[in-house]
Amino acid sequence: MRPTSLLLNAAKKQKSGFDIPVELTPLFVAMGVAVSSACWFTYKKFRWDESLRVGRKNPDRSGLKTILEEPEKFEKKE
Template sequence: MRPAQLLLNQSKKSGGSIIPVELTPLFLSMGIAVASASYFTYKKFAHDKSLRITKNPELSEVDKVLNPDKSGEKKE
């Protein structure tokens, strides 16, 4: 009985990763895509002055459109 137990233990795989090697390029490319999307989204939200996330009356163009006479624009 002992030799059979030793043979069974030797046939087991030792450690290693569960993820197949063929999927490594897929994970790498998806990681790069997610990282770049996160970077450019943060850059757009943090540094774009024309993007209105909250109410910014000083950046609003609604008054100029609704009341062109008050905004200083003259129609001819």
């Protein structure tokens, strides 16, 4: 049985704009999970880690005050 040209043309026109092979679907899913988890853990680290000094929330953690209070360690001895 041969398909008529009308049915054959209708079957060809039903394709969508994306021509992605089905074999690449697991790759896209794995990359989506990897990128999503990287974004989540980066956000979590920047938002909740108190040892990072990303902003100016707590300038007392820098240790600059302790260095400036002990100048005799760095002065030249004559």
